[in-house]
Amino acid sequence: MDFRLDDEQRQLIDAARVFARERIEPFYRQRDREGRLDRETLREMGRLGFFGIELPQSLGGLGQSSLTAGLVVETLCGADLNLGYISITASLLGQMMHGFGQPEAMAPWLQGMIRGELIPAISLTEPGGGSDAASLTLKARRDGDDYVIDGEKTSTSMAMQADFAIVFARTGTTESRARGISAFLIPLDSPGLTRTEFDDHGTRSVGRGSLFFDRVRVPSRYRLGQEGQGFGQVMAGFDYSRALLGILCLAVARLSLDQAWKYTTERETFGKTLSNYQGVTFPLAEAETHLTGARLLCLQTLWLKDQGLPHTSEAAMCKWWGPKLAYDIVNTCLLTHGHGGYSKDLPFEQRLRDLLGLQIGDGTAQIMKMIISREKTR
Numbered sequence: 001m002d003f004r005l006d007d008e009q010r011q012l013i014d015a016a017r018v019f020a021r022e023r024i025e026p027f028y029r030q031r032d033r034e035g036r037l038d039r040e041t042l043r044e045m046g047r048l049g050f051f052g053i054e055l056p057q058s059l060g061g062l063g064q065s066s067l068t069a070g071l072v073v074e075t076l077c078g079a080d081l082n083l084g085y086i087s088i089t090a091s092l093l094g095q096m097m098h099g100f101g102q103p104e105a106m107a108p109w110l111q112g113m114i115r116g117e118l119i120p121a122i123s124l125t126e127p128g129g130g131s132d133a134a135s136l137t138l139k140a141r142r143d144g145d146d147y148v149i150d151g152e153k154t155s156t157s158m159a160m161q162a163d164f165a166i167v168f169a170r171t172g173t174t175e176s177r178a179r180g181i182s183a184f185l186i187p188l189d190s191p192g193l194t195r196t197e198f199d200d201h202g203t204r205s206v207g208r209g210s211l212f213f214d215r216v217r218v219p220s221r222y223r224l225g226q227e228g229q230g231f232g233q234v235m236a237g238f239d240y241s242r243a244l245l246g247i248l249c250l251a252v253a254r255l256s257l258d259q260a261w262k263y264t265t266e267r268e269t270f271g272k273t274l275s276n277y278q279g280v281t282f283p284l285a286e287a288e289t290h291l292t293g294a295r296l297l298c299l300q301t302l303w304l305k306d307q308g309l310p311h312t313s314e315a316a317m318c319k320w321w322g323p324k325l326a327y328d329i330v331n332t333c334l335l336t337h338g339h340g341g342y343s344k345d346l347p348f349e350q351r352l353r354d355l356l357g358l359q360i361g362d363g364t365a366q367i368m369k370m371i372i373s374r375e376k377t378r
Contacts, residue, residue: 001303009068015048016076025079031205032350037119037161042086046116050076051090055098059107060114066240067302070247078251081354082205085157086119088248092241093120093166100225100233101185109164109185121162121188123211124234125155134178134231138213140169147171147184147223149216157361159209160197162188167211168234171227183230185222192216202353239315240305242363246322247298249358252351253291253326260284260333280336287329294318294325313375320368323358330355 005013023041031038045051053069055061069091077084090113097106112118129135138151149169156165164187172180188195193216197209225233261284264274274280298318304311334341334348341348359365 001300003067003299003303005068005071009064009071012049012053012062012064012068013071013075016050016072019045019048019050020076020079024076024083028080028347029344029350031080031082035204035207037082037086037158037205039116039119041083042116042119044116045076045083045087046114051087051116052094052110052114054091055094055110055114059094059098060111061094065302066243066305067299070244070298070302073244074247074251074254077248078255080205081248081252081351081358082203084248084251085203085206085245088241088244089120089122089157090114091244092237093122095240096166096183096224096233096237097185100183100229102221105219105221106185112163118163119158119161121156121158121165122234123153123156123159123165123167125153127152127154127210134181136168136170136181138167138169140171140182140184140218142171142220143217145220146217147220149184149186149213149218151213153211153213155198155208155361156211157203157206157208159195159211160207164188165211166224166234168230178231179228181231182227183224183233184218185224186216186218190216190218201356202350203357204353238363239301239312242315242319242368243298243301243305243311245358245362246301246318247295249322249326249355250291250295250298252355253287253329254295256330256333256348256351257284257287257291260336263337274336283332284336287332290325291329294321298322313372316363316368316371316375319363320365323355324365327352327355327359 049062050072052061053064053072054066057063073084073087077087094110097110109118113120126136126138138153140147140149164185167184167186168181169184170180171182192214194212195209197207200208264280267274297314301311301314301318304314330348330351337346340346
C-alpha cells in the first residue's frame with residue numbers, strides 16, 4: 001500500500017486545512033445552537049472542490065482517488081463532523097447517481113450538489129424496519145411515465161434542509177425483500193410530500209426527521225438503475241461511505257487528543273505540569289496507539305477501493321470501530337480537562353453528542369460485526 005501524495009493532492013489537503021481553521025471551527029457551536037447548516041459555507045466548499053472529489057471532472061468533480069477524498073474529509077471536517085456528513089453523503093449519492101441514473105435527468109441535481117448549492121439526503125430507514133433495511137413497505141406504483149409513492153420514511157438525516165433525496169421504495173412484493181426495492185431521486189418540494197423534524201441529542205445542525213408520501217408522483221426518468229435493483233446499489237455504496245465515516249470520526253478524536261496533550265503541558269498541580277503524571281498521560285498514550293491503528297485501517301480500506309479489490313469486511317470494521325473509538329477518546333480528553341472539559345465553554349461535550357449518533361446511523365456496531373462474520377465464514 002502506498003499512501004504518498006502528489007503535489008495536487010497536497011495542495012487540496014492544505015486548502016482544506018486552511019478552510020477548516022478559518023470557516024468551520026470558529027462556528028461549530030453556533031451551527032449546533034441554530035440547528036441549521038450555513039448554506040453559504042456549503043457553497044464555499046463547493047467552489048473549492050470539496051464535494052464529489054472522486055467524481056469525474058466532466059461532472060464538476062476533481063477526478064481524484066477515494067483515498068484523497070478520505071484525507072480531505074479528515075482534514076476538513078474534524079472540527080465539525082456535521083459538515084463531513086454532508087460531504088460523505090455527496091460522495092455516496094454522487095457515485096450512485098452517476099453510475100445508475102439517466103445522465104440528462106441526474107445532471108442538474110448532481111452538479112448542483114457538487115457546487116454546494118443543493119443539499120442531498122438518503123432515505124432508506126422506515127419506522128418498522130430499523131436495521132432490517134430490506135423490509136421496506138414504502139410503495140412505488142407505476143402509473144404511465146410516473147411512479148406514485150405512498151408511505152413513510154424516518155430517521156432521514158437533513159430531512160428538513162435537503163433539496164432532494166435518494167429514496168428507496170418497494171416496487172415488487174414484500175416477499176421479494178431486497179429484490180423488490182428500487183431507488184428514486186425525489187425533489188423534497190414535490191406535491192404530496194411533507195416533513196417533520198426530530199429533537200436530537202447531537203448532530204443538530206444536520207438534523208433528522210421523517211418524510212411522508214401521499215400519492216407523490218415521480219417521473220420514471222428519476223429512477224436509478226433497473227427496477228428492483230436499488231437495494232444492491234446502496235449496499236455496495238455503503239462500503240465506501242463507511243470508510244469515510246470512520247476516518248471522519250477519528251479526525252474528531254485526533255483534534256481532541258492534540259488539545260489534551262497541549263493542556264497537560266500547561267496545567268500545573270502540586271507544583272508540576274500534568275504531563276509529569278503517568279495516570280494522566282498513559283490513557284492519552286493508549287488513545288494515540290488505538291487511533292493510529294484505526295486510521296490505518298480506514299486508509300487501507302480506501303486504498304483497496306481504489307484498487308478495485310474487495311473491502312466489505314474492512315469497511316464494516318471502520319464503521320463500528322471508528323465512531324466508538326473516537327467517542328471513547330474524546331471522553332478521555334474531556335476528563336483530562338477536569339471540570340473545564342465538562343463545560344460548554346470547551347468543545348468536548350458537543351463532540352461526544354455528535355459522535356454518539358454515528359454509532360447508530362448508517363449501520364450499528366452489531367450489524368457491522370454481522371457483516372464481518374459473514375464475510376469471514378462464507
